[in-house]
Amino acid sequence: MKPALYVVTIEVAPGSEAAWNEWHERVHVPEVLREPGFLSCRKWRDTATAEDGWPRYVCTYELSSVEAVERYIASDAAKHLRAESDRLFGYVTRARRQVLGEVARFETEA
Numbered sequence: 001m002k003p004a005l006y007v008v009t010i011e012v013a014p015g016s017e018a019a020w021n022e023w024h025e026r027v028h029v030p031e032v033l034r035e036p037g038f039l040s041c042r043k044w045r046d047t048a049t050a051e052d053g054w055p056r057y058v059c060t061y062e063l064s065s066v067e068a069v070e071r072y073i074a075s076d077a078a079k080h081l082r083a084e085s086d087r088l089f090g091y092v093t094r095a096r097r098q099v100l101g102e103v104a105r106f107e108t109e110a
Contacts, residue, residue, distance in 0.1 A: 006061040012056075012057065015092075016089065029043070039062045044060070
């Protein structure tokens with residue numbers, strides 16, 4: 001099976017960015033990574049903001065397969081994690097999610 005990416009793009013209200021980042025990195029991402037099929041997460045800050053000035057973050061979670069992503073999305077754990085995120089930061093964040101299946105891999109030559 002080929003790996004998959006679960007890409008979560010989050011826009012955060014400027015006044016809530018520090019609190020959200022602390023919770024996201026210390027609590028949320030470690031909880032997500034404990035779920036079956038997750039291999040890693042990389043978090044990026046977009047160099048451009050949303051049209052209204054909200055900073056934008058992109059988290060790329062690598063999973064073992066598209067099927068693993070689909071199992072996670074349908075799981076009670078995912079529902080709980082999303083509900084917790086909404087409860088704590090839903091009023092100051094906007095999120096979009098994508099599932100990407102690998103088609104090909106290219107690497108630089110050493």
